[in-house]
Amino acid sequence: MQIPFFRFDGITDEVRASLEEILSSGRLTRGKFTKLFEEEFARYLGVPFLKTVNSGTTALYAALRAVDVKDQFVVVPALSFMATVDAVILAGGKPLVVDVDETYTLDLNQLEDAVKRYPVKAVVPVHLFGNMADTEAIRDLSQRYGFFVVEDAAQAHGAELKGVKAGAWGDAAAFSFYATKNVAMGEGGAVAATNPSVAERLQKLLDFGEEPAFNFRLSEFQSAVGLHSLRKLDENNRRRREIAARYNESFEGRFGLQKERGYCVYHVYSLRHPQRDLIVKMLNERGVATKVYYSYLLHELRETEHLPTPFAERLRDELFALPIYPSLTDEEVSFVIETVLQVLEEL
Numbered sequence: 018m019q020i021p022f023f024r025f026d027g028i029t030d031e032v033r034a035s036l037e038e039i040l041s042s043g044r045l046t047r048g049k050f051t052k053l054f055e056e057e058f059a060r061y062l063g064v065p066f067l068k069t070v071n072s073g074t075t076a077l078y079a080a081l082r083a084v085d086v087k088d089q090f091v092v093v094p095a096l097s098f099m100a101t102v103d104a105v106i107l108a109g110g111k112p113l114v115v116d117v118d119e120t121y122t123l124d125l126n127q128l129e130d131a132v133k134r135y136p137v138k139a140v141v142p143v144h145l146f147g148n149m150a151d152t153e154a155i156r157d158l159s160q161r162y163g164f165f166v167v168e169d170a171a172q173a174h175g176a177e178l179k180g181v182k183a184g185a186w187g188d189a190a191a192f193s194f195y196a197t198k199n200v201a202m203g204e205g206g207a208v209a210a211t212n213p214s215v216a217e218r219l220q221k222l223l224d225f226g227e228e229p230a231f232n233f234r235l236s237e238f239q240s241a242v243g244l245h246s247l248r249k250l251d252e253n254n255r256r257r258r259e260i261a262a263r264y265n266e267s268f269e270g271r272f273g274l275q276k277e278r279g280y281c282v283y284h285v286y287s288l289r290h291p292q293r294d295l296i297v298k299m300l301n302e303r304g305v306a307t308k309v310y311y312s313y314l315l316h317e318l319r320e321t322e323h324l325p326t327p328f329a330e331r332l333r334d335e336l337f338a339l340p341i342y343p344s345l346t347d348e349e350v351s352f353v354i355e356t357v358l359q360v361l362e363e364l
């Protein structure tokens with residue numbers, strides 16, 4: 018058996034029909050599908066403001082411009098995709114990198130240390146692999162220390178903490194709809210806001226007007242693909258969690274596991290092991306595709322201030338990811354589990 022790391026199964030007859038509808042209408046941008054997507058996703062998240070943009074990176078950039086981080090410190094976790102730190106730099110901010118904890122999201126003690134030591138304008142909690150950062154505690158800290166919270170929810174569509182969705186906790190939040198994401202349209206993003214003054218600035222930035230800005234718009238085609246993906250999100254997240262539960266049960270005590278916070282939507286399922294490189298090589302040889310997330314830390318990649326990051330360094334060296342997507346069958350999941358356990362025996 019060969020298990021690919023990812024398989025996109027979102028091009029259904031309904032999607033084809035919507036794409037046909039766009040072609041025959043001749044309205045290729047700013048039409049019905051973008052409007053519907055924005056309305057439905059805002060309602061789903063429970064946020065008063067949401068605009069689509071052309072990627073998750075630009076969503077994060079726009080959100081950071083809207084809270085105005087120019088020449089100011091912005092806290093980001095050490096372990097994330099590079100776009101998290103790049104968006105800060107592009108928006109003119111100064112990244113301040115802190116460690117992550119066993120949930121693989123911002124370590125709260127370090128975060129508090131950072132906001133005591135530096136004048137921090139904004140904090141970017143990343144809900145890594147679909148697992149919630151402690152947005153409740155971060156919001157409390159933001160009230161005490163006076164910083165904006167800009168969630169990087171690129172991997173966390175539908176994740177929840179205490180009944181509030183990822184993306185509805187912060188002053189603003191960024192989503193990505195890249196092809197592999199839990200809501201996917203190929204390329205695309207959205208920026209949400211709960212803070213009215215941030216929403217107002219975003220509106221100005223995104224609509225060609227008072228301030229110089231790029232054209233961030235999505236096409237109708239992408240919005241249509243994303244709309245159908247959004248409508249399947251809850252069902253797909255349940256399937257991801259079912260697969261993760263089987264993995265957890267099989268690997269508990271044998272590998273390091275990400276500690277769940279809230280309703281984790283498992284955009285990525287990861288394991289950690291000191292012999293990661295050998296395990297990955299053996300799995301790939303036996304038909305189980307894997308991926309290493311992330312082989313770098315953000316302060317190794319770009320020039321930043323940073324606090325000590327011992328746990329993130331360990332994760333950089335030990336983490337790898339197994340296939341997890343809604344169309345993975347029970348038999349395929351069993352094959353992955355058996356192969357991983359076999360490899361572990363042979364180490």
Ligand SMILES: Cc1ncc(COP(=O)(O)O)c(C=O)c1O
Nearest residue numbers: 072073074098100101171193195
């Ligand atoms: C945590 C995180 N932030 C930001 C991004 C950027 O999104 P995009 O690739 O749509 O620009 C991604 C995804 O790729 C991501 O995983």
